[in-house]
Amino acid sequence: MKISLDNLSKSLLEELLPCYLVSGDEPLLIQESLDSIRSAAEKEGFTSRDLYDQNQSLDWNEIINSCRNLSLFSEKKIIEIRLNSLRLGRVGSKLIIELIEEINDEVMVIISAPKLDKAATSVKWVQFIQKEGGFIQVWPLKGREIINWLRNRMRLADLHADQQVIEMMSERVEGNLLAASQAIEKLQLYLGRGEVNETDIQRAVSDHSRYDVYQLVDSILKGNIRLGLKILYAIRSEGTDAVVVIWAFIRELRTLSRIAESIEVGSTLNQAIQTHRVWTSRKNIVASCVKRHKAKNFYDMIKSCANADSVAKGQSYGDKWQLLRNIMLELSSDNLAA
Numbered sequence: 001m002k003i004s005l006d007n008l009s010k011s012l013l014e015e016l017l018p019c020y021l022v023s024g025d026e027p028l029l030i031q032e033s034l035d036s037i038r039s040a041a042e043k044e045g046f047t048s049r050d051l052y053d054q055n056q057s058l059d060w061n062e063i064i065n066s067c068r069n070l071s072l073f074s075e076k077k078i079i080e081i082r083l084n085s086l087r088l089g090r091v092g093s094k095l096i097i098e099l100i101e102e103i104n105d106e107v108m109v110i111i112s113a114p115k116l117d118k119a120a121t122s123v124k125w126v127q128f129i130q131k132e133g134g135f136i137q138v139w140p141l142k143g144r145e146i147i148n149w150l151r152n153r154m155r156l157a158d159l160h161a162d163q164q165v166i167e168m169m170s171e172r173v174e175g176n177l178l179a180a181s182q183a184i185e186k187l188q189l190y191l192g193r194g195e196v197n198e199t200d201i202q203r204a205v206s207d208h209s210r211y212d213v214y215q216l217v218d219s220i221l222k223g224n225i226r227l228g229l230k231i232l233y234a235i236r237s238e239g240t241d242a243v244v245v246i247w248a249f250i251r252e253l254r255t256l257s258r259i260a261e262s263i264e265v266g267s268t269l270n271q272a273i274q275t276h277r278v279w280t281s282r283k284n285i286v287a288s289c290v291k292r293h294k295a296k297n298f299y300d301m302i303k304s305c306a307n308a309d310s311v312a313k314g315q316s317y318g319d320k321w322q323l324l325r326n327i328m329l330e331l332s333s334d335n336l337a338a
Contacts, residue, residue, distance in 0.1 A: 003134045008033060012040035017133040019100055019109040021126065023116045024138025028177040030112060033136055041078055041108055048075040053082045060095035067102045076106050083113040084314035086120050096125040100132055114315060141177065146170050149177065153184050158193035168198055172205045176247055179205070213240065213248045218282070221252070221289040225332040232324065242312040242320045249327060250305045257298035259290050292334045301330055
């Protein structure tokens with residue numbers, strides 16, 4: 001059966017299904033969904049877990065044998081499979097169905113996967129899981145949904161903020177709920193509880209490492225590729241995920257493309273920047289970048305970011321860091337002078 005994210009907790013209370021497929025591209029919501037399923041399973045006696053990750057290659061026969069080889073005194077077991085690609089081939093698809101058919105009262109199967117498009121949801125193994133268990137599709141939050149999510153999360157943390165402060169936080173972490181969750185945890189550490197202001201948000205969202213992703217983006221918007229490459233090397237060495245860096249560039253490029261498009265249809269630079277709500281402290285940086293590029297350049301770079309994102313998530317082949325460097329070189333250059 002299909003289970004919406006909002007109804008997952010209720011569904012788990014009513015009935016624990018023998019298998020679950022959780023699909024989507026929002027890491028935090030995926031992780032929390034998996035945590036909820038595991039927690040409900042543990043209450044039903046599933047205290048053992050075998051984890052298989054496609055990053056380390058999957059031996060489907062080993063997984064099926066793990067399902068079958070239960071001794072009389074074995075604990076109830078969760079078999080959890082993390083897929084980073086939907087290219088399973090005919091053999092992989094067949095063996096997933098075989099695995100689900102092997103499930104008994106002592107075994108539960110949980111599979112997590114990237115977002116499934118319409119074609120992927122119609123393949124046999126996905127349909128089979130949907131028939132025998134639960135299928136949860138996690139959709140990214142947008143617009144007011146992010147505002148409401150932030151407000152609820154802050155309330156659960158005993159933190160309070162007015163609409164303007166929440167909107168500021170939303171702008172800073174748009175599309176990245178994991179970053180938002182981490183920022184709220186930092187606010188708890190700084191403040192304990194109570195009112196949150198704009199200064200608190202600035203402090204919480206920025207990394208306290210030597211460099212952060214926002215410094216990287218700003219250096220490239222200024223055209224300082226040497227500093228940008230230095231920062232990229234530093235944050236990569238500190239363990240920053242390439243997906244986070246790519247997300248920051250996509251977010252910035254979307255704003256830049258809208259500003260450039262507004263100018264091309266008749267707005268002045270100042271009008272366009274004001275319309276798209278660029279912070280006062282960043283107006284000069286954004287203006288200098290928009291003067292170097294046309295809207296088409298920004299759209300092309302967004303496509304390059306999407307490709308880099310696919311590589312970073314294991315859905316395509318390539319060097320994610322080299323793709324990022326290429327994007328940085330393009331964005332810091334002067335396309336209008338070419």
